[in-house]
Amino acid sequence: MTSYEELVAEAAAVPTDGWDFSWFEGRATEERPSWGYARAMAGRLARARAALDIQTGGGEVLASAPRLAPLTVATEGWPPNVARATALLHPRGAVVVASPEDAPLPFADAAFDLVTSRHPVRPHWAEIARVLQPGGTYFAQHVGPASVYELVEYFLGPQPAESRNARRPDRERADAEAAGLEVVDLRAERLRIEFLDIGAVVHFLRKVVWMVPGFTVDAYEPRLRALHERIEAEGPFVAHSTRHLFDVHKPVGRPAR
Template identity: 60%
Template structure:
């Protein structure tokens, strides 16, 4: 029997959103992946590193996919529910998980790591990346680009100002990395498609990715959710554009 709006809401509003595993969305949403394969590239860099730092690791899902872990490996995370999830996943691999509030300064000495990685950081603190990287070290990061999933954001919040839509632009990332003293050696960008196949997927996504619609709750947006549910029922999906970029930068030897 087809699930009702109330059924979908109750299900999505009760499921845990701890960690950074989106497997609950299988069959409910689809996301086109960037062509470069971040986890594969990250694993390749990890295999050649001696000391690595993964910033804002979430539940450690992506980092745990690396087959070879450097002799010294550290991951940071700020969201308390993610910390035990990351620790349970990464500690058996010999990776230390450190609680950090994702603001400068990072709790590490300068020149400590020859590899710093980060998938989808809320913010890249380029000066700190430069400080903790050893000379010749590499920073590798896949980041969310400008106006990502904004069809969904603006459905709930209305049209956003130009400066908000342009936020997280890859040109700014390159400029900030360069200003911090890093040499950008690679930049790839992608416009991708995300499809939400039921209203439960939307609710789960907004509960988990809390910065998309700040303060989101079902109770606060129930009428907009009903409206979106009707659109998905009519069209079979709600489509949004996801933007991503891969940036790799190095700290000069001298």
């Protein structure tokens, strides 16, 4: 068996930029939502005239679409991902704009007939409504409440109710409607994740930095070593992600609020 030290050293050396999760193959598994977001998004892009992908990460999901809209723009706030997305998307004719995730979108009103996003930190509904054309669509997959909290709480202990209840789809629906948008479809699923070795846990927490803020191997060494021993003795560490799919429409003839 590979030792704790070897597994952790390997995971600590892997680059964390972009949203390519291929390194986890054979190390972790995650059930996928039944709706197939990337495939469904690609179908929307093929019919759009002007499309915006918000918080594109490294551009991997957007670039997976066989056909982009004639005008395709993506935003991203983290500099390493901006560079990665630019290299991936510019050859496809898409423009990448560096924009902090909490800033207003740097585009004119009604600039796009399609806005997409996969796992935005927080949906800025008023801004989404503003940049959508009347009749336009916001199509996105969001992270839901208490996602992977089995792992979060293993390291941080029980989390307050306000943290566990953040990102609830019913609240996001209400916020979208308050911005003048119409929610055409909203689906939610809870999905099984298995971490097969401690290296997968380390790489996940280094990559998804908001799960355990300030995570380092040294800071959490006792808990990591204990979890390694648990996985070796009992099998994979099981957690659950939560995802919801939004299909949102901007009504014709009614301005966003």
